[in-house]
Amino acid sequence: MRKFAVLFSMAFATSLFIPSAHAGDPAAYGKPLPQSASTPISQAIAGFDAHAGKPARFSGRIAQVCQAEGCWMVLEDNGQTARVMFKEHAFTIPKDSAGQADVHGVLSRKDLTPAQVKHLEEDSKGLPVASVEYRIVADGVVLRPR
Secondary structure (H helix, E strand, O other): OHHHHHHHHHHHHHHHOOOOOOOOOOEEEEOOOOOOOOEEHHHHHHOHHHHEOOEEEEEEEEEEEOOOOOOEEEEEEOOEEEEEEEHHHOOOOOOOOOOEEEEEEEEEEEEOOHHHHHHHHHHOOOOOOOOEEEEEEEEEEEEEOO
16 A cells, blocks of 8 residues: 555656646637738738738737736837737736737727826836837737747
8 A cells, every 4th residue: 555655646746747838839828810821010010001900810029018917018020019909808928928929810000198108118117108009909819939
């Protein structure tokens, strides 16, 4: 009986240290993304009228993440940026997220009030926020770590 208990506890302890995912694996949040190709955010902004107002898949480098809750991120590609808000605050991402991301959502251009600018600057630990920005309201995100 003792031998069984020792073997069982060793097996249990060993199983605690086996990670369920590899550190470099993509992480998904929200709804699954459609299998369509992603449009880099710089191309979507350059062709804004063709891409705005309808659900699509976009990609870019994670430039910022909300440091208060992880409830938004900024995607950057080729000098162009868009803030990604998570639809209905249905999910958040880790505040230390970095690397590339694909998102599925609707692109728009948003005029921010001074109060909104101040709030976003506080959430980004003082980084400047423009009064007009491109924005994606996303229902799904896939993070691809560096």
